[in-house]
Amino acid sequence: xxxxxxGVIPLPESMAPGxxxxxxxKETAIRFDPQLLGLAESFSKExxxxxxxxxxxxxxxxxxxxPSQIRLDLDPGMEGKSGAYSLEVRAEGIILxxxxxxxxxxxxxxxxxxxxxxxxxxxxxAAVKIRDxxxxxxxxxxxxxxxxxxxxxxxxxxxxxxxYHKLNVFHWxxxxxxxxxxxxxxxxxxxxxxxxxxxxxxxxxxxxxxxxRYGGFYTQEEVREIVAYAKERHVTxxxxxxxxxxxxxxxxxxxxxGNDDIPGYAPKVMTRWGVHPYTLAPTEETFRFVDDILTELxxxxxxxxxxxxxxxxxxxxxxxxxxxxxxxxxxxxKNGHDVQSYFIKRVEKMLAAKGRKLIGWDEIREGGLAxxxxxxxxxxxxxxxxxxxxxxxxxxxxxxxxxxxxxPLPAEQELAKGVEYECIGGYLPxxxxxAYDPVPVALTAEEAKHVLGVQGQLWTEYxxxxxxxxxxxxxxxxxxxxxAWTPVARKDFADFSRRLGPMLERYDAAGVNRSAFVPPAKxxxxxxxxxxxxxxxxxxxxxxxxxxxxxxxxxWADRELRVGDHFTLDFPQPRGGRIEVVTGGKAxxxxxxxxxxxxxxxxxxxxxxxxxxxxxxxxxxxxxEGTTRVRIQVTGAQTNWLIIEEIRFAE
Ligand code: ACM
Numbered sequence: 001x002x003x004x005x006x007g008v009i010p011l012p013e014s015m016a017p018g019x020x021x022x023x024x025x026k027e028t029a030i031r032f033d034p035q036l037l038g039l040a041e042s043f044s045k046e047x048x049x050x051x052x053x054x055x056x057x058x059x060x061x062x063x064x065x066x067p068s069q070i071r072l073d074l075d076p077g078m079e080g081k082s083g084a085y086s087l088e089v090r091a092e093g094i095i096l097x098x099x100x101x102x103x104x105x106x107x108x109x110x111x112x113x114x115x116x117x118x119x120x121x122x123x124x125x126a127a128v129k130i131r132d133x134x135x136x137x138x139x140x141x142x143x144x145x146x147x148x149x150x151x152x153x154x155x156x157x158x159x160x161x162x163x164y165h166k167l168n169v170f171h172w173x174x175x176x177x178x179x180x181x182x183x184x185x186x187x188x189x190x191x192x193x194x195x196x197x198x199x200x201x202x203x204x205x206x207x208x209x210x211x212x213r214y215g216g217f218y219t220q221e222e223v224r225e226i227v228a229y230a231k232e233r234h235v236t237x238x239x240x241x242x243x244x245x246x247x248x249x250x251x252x253x254x255x256x257x258g259n260d261d262i263p264g265y266a267p268k269v270m271t272r273w274g275v276h277p278y279t280l281a282p283t284e285e286t287f288r289f290v291d292d293i294l295t296e297l298x299x300x301x302x303x304x305x306x307x308x309x310x311x312x313x314x315x316x317x318x319x320x321x322x323x324x325x326x327x328x329x330x331x332x333x334k335n336g337h338d339v340q341s342y343f344i345k346r347v348e349k350m351l352a353a354k355g356r357k358l359i360g361w362d363e364i365r366e367g368g369l370a371x372x373x374x375x376x377x378x379x380x381x382x383x384x385x386x387x388x389x390x391x392x393x394x395x396x397x398x399x400x401x402x403x404x405x406x407x408p409l410p411a412e413q414e415l416a417k418g419v420e421y422e423c424i425g426g427y428l429p430x431x432x433x434x435a436y437d438p439v440p441v442a443l444t445a446e447e448a449k450h451v452l453g454v455q456g457q458l459w460t461e462y463x464x465x466x467x468x469x470x471x472x473x474x475x476x477x478x479x480x481x482x483x484a485w486t487p488v489a490r491k492d493f494a495d496f497s498r499r500l501g502p503m504l505e506r507y508d509a510a511g512v513n514r515s516a517f518v519p520p521a522k523x524x525x526x527x528x529x530x531x532x533x534x535x536x537x538x539x540x541x542x543x544x545x546x547x548x549x550x551x552x553x554x555x556w557a558d559r560e561l562r563v564g565d566h567f568t569l570d571f572p573q574p575r576g577g578r579i580e581v582v583t584g585g586k587a588x589x590x591x592x593x594x595x596x597x598x599x600x601x602x603x604x605x606x607x608x609x610x611x612x613x614x615x616x617x618x619x620x621x622x623x624x625e626g627t628t629r630v631r632i633q634v635t636g637a638q639t640n641w642l643i644i645e646e647i648r649f650a651e
Contacts, residue, residue: 140395437483531569536557550646595614
């Protein structure tokens with residue numbers, strides 16, 4: 001691309017530079033297909049923000065001559081998925097063609113990003129030819145407004161930025177133990193009581209109280225306004241009412257729908273974070289309550305999917321409740337997981353009767369998944385893998401790569417700036433988000449069709465202000481957008497980093513309180529050996545550190561090991577000699593050495609010979625002459641993670 005062409009994020013499917021530039025100037029006008037009137041109007045206003053003047057708009061039926069024009073066209077016969085578009089910038093004009101209205105809209109998002117971030121008069125748009133379509137249909141961002149509440153204007157701004165990144169599902173987490181945020185007309189106490197708590201832990205001390213009453217909620221009118229605002233930007237709002245757990249605020253308002261037959265039952269709107277014991281009771285009265293809420297919810301939100309949560313529902317209260325024990329006997333439910341499954345299946349039927357689909361966090365698998373449910377996999381990928389294999393649709397939202405409530409820079413660096421930089425924990429650098437592929441390697445091509453897409457999560461325990469939400473969302477949202485939209489074969493972190501530069505300028509110009517982008521350290525192995533692995537890495541312990549010639553640095557996997565996990569080295573030239581692998585290290589209190597595994601070598605990349613079994617975390621042997629690859633294969637699952645201290649070679 002020419003130097004004048006700023007980076008586009010997410011990277012389009014194909015992009016070919018042309019000759020020259022199109023000057024966007026006062027005379028430039030928009031000529032639109034009649035079906036794109038709304039887009040022409042809104043895009044003209046957006047161009048005014050970027051350039052200082054609003055292009056006039058002309059229906060293409062008016063066959064007048066326009067000396068400088070941007071055409072907005074539709075071609076339903078265009079190849080590709082919904083959202084596909086083509087965009088051609090030439091010196092003499094711009095032609096944008098959408099497969100559908102959504103596609104035309106995405107083309108305008110790309111065009112906005114082709115404008116130089118710093119402006120200019122005229123604004124020069126470098127010539128280019130783009131064809132583009134989304135990789136996934138579900139490109140989501142989640143926001144928890146239960147732990148902290150954010151005004152309508154902030155939510156709208158967030159939706160604008162989502163759309164700018166071609167994200168299209170706003171998962172609005174509306175209810176929590178610490179606050180119920182949605183007006184429900186039939187149950188006014190949900191907000192009168194449930195929207196307010198008496199205290200909140202301050203930053204820096206999770207086990208204390210600030211003693212300040214805190215709360216807020218969205219009226220139904222505000223919700224309608226937000227849903228309509230999102231729709232104009234091709235964003236679907238998927239509401240979440242989290243049940244049967246995370247319900248303390250609702251139960252504080254209406255204790256009769258909780259397990260109020262337990263001695264000493266005293267629900268309140270929670271003032272501390274974490275998982276709380278209050279669950280809805282699986283009674284007919286409660287199911288009527290839930291059904292009433294879902295009825296109002298479905299009137300407000302036209303989305304195909306309704307998220308019913310399902311996560312982190314402790315079973316203790318059900319086990320202690322005489323009423324639930326009686327139900328278990330009657331329905332043949334053996335344990336708490338069966339009760340959870342019974343509950344979710346009842347809710348699934350309610351939603352089906354309203355013509356909606358149920359989606360929930362992966363705990364909805366407990367006790368057996370409801371037949372038509374879609375699963376949002378957050379506890380790693382396993383829930384998504386298992387569900388896809390069983391034929392259920394899944395959205396990947398793993399806490400290993402997609403939880404934006406984790407530190408964007410190492411915790412020590414963030415906390416050195418002040419307690420208000422506190423995060424829930426973890427460390428999620430932008431390159432780790434970028435490295436994530438929403439299709440788990442374990443799935444076959446057929447199973448992978450069940451992966452609807454991918455979503456970033458913003459849980460707001462440690463986000464008291466909108467500034468902090470922005471700090472954690474930006475710029476990681478850009479990496480999310482690219483893994484959700486761009487063909488996997490086009491992903492390239494170095495190129496993304498370059499394109500991120502202009503994007504950061506745009507965030508800054510718009511006053512977004514983003515976190516710093518620190519390019520990751522160069523990852524080099526001895527002699528340019530290429531490393532690949534099925535494992536993610538913990539903190540900065542990336543895979544290359546297993547073969548960097550140093551004893552003091554090491555690879556550290558970020559999870560338990562499963563049979564079939566591998567760590568593979570590809571040599572630039574065939575070689576022989578000896579290999580020695582040392583796993584485990586003092587950095588982990590568990591040692592994290594490989595308990596059951598084999599070391600294998602291959603001369604053709606496909607057929608493998610075993611060199612040795614791992615014993616006491618070590619393996620070594622002589623490489624067959626002409627070896628091009630070696631791999632460590634996990635042959636037994638282990639709960640410990642894995643440290644590979646060093647892989648050494650000798651002639
Ligand atoms: C979750 O993070 N509890 C879905």
